[in-house]
Amino acid sequence: MIFLELFSSKKTVFSYHPSSLKQRVALCLVAIAFMSTVHASVDDALAFAYEASLPYAKQYAFRKDAWGGDLGVKEKKAVMAQLFKGNDYWFIMASDVKNAKVSVHLYDALGKLAESEAWQRTHDKKHCASAGSHIIPEKTGTYFAIVEVLKSPEERTPWALVYGYKDFKEKDLKASK
Numbered sequence: 001m002i003f004l005e006l007f008s009s010k011k012t013v014f015s016y017h018p019s020s021l022k023q024r025v026a027l028c029l030v031a032i033a034f035m036s037t038v039h040a041s042v043d044d045a046l047a048f049a050y051e052a053s054l055p056y057a058k059q060y061a062f063r064k065d066a067w068g069g070d071l072g073v074k075e076k077k078a079v080m081a082q083l084f085k086g087n088d089y090w091f092i093m094a095s096d097v098k099n100a101k102v103s104v105h106l107y108d109a110l111g112k113l114a115e116s117e118a119w120q121r122t123h124d125k126k127h128c129a130s131a132g133s134h135i136i137p138e139k140t141g142t143y144f145a146i147v148e149v150l151k152s153p154e155e156r157t158p159w160a161l162v163y164g165y166k167d168f169k170e171k172d173l174k175a176s177k
Helices: 002-008 018-052 170-176
Strands: 061-071 076-083 087-095 101-108 117-123 128-135 141-151 157-167
Touching: 018 061, 018 087, 018 128, 018 157, 061 076, 061 141, 076 087, 087 101, 087 141, 101 117, 101 157, 141 157
Parallel strands: 101 128
Antiparallel strands: 061 157, 076 141, 087 128, 087 157, 101 141, 117 128
């Protein structure tokens, strides 16, 4: 309705409620700037997650599927994934916040810890933190990656989680022992 009034009147857009329109434009610009800043931090965390997965990249196919967001210290989030018997998986989490510490652990549908190994690292030179969790599922089913920010200087810490997989072979198990 307001648009019809604008076009049918002789007034320009800026002469019609100038303070209200300017305030709305300014508010929109602030909102867009804030959203792009938050999004950039999750994008940076995602870049660090893929970088932390590089030692596994020759053996594992890392998917473009990724999860991310922000968490407070000691706050956890469950990420659900369908995993298949016969595959070998690595889940890698990262944050771009300097002096943060993150973790990821894998659980089966009954809430039982199902990972075979896990690690956490803080990269002082890169100003990021990462964590990884490895699993060779005993059966096909729903599993949960529980991500957590253990420590951070920020109130909310951006994070991202990626995963890679490969076909599991018995010789891989024997070689790892």
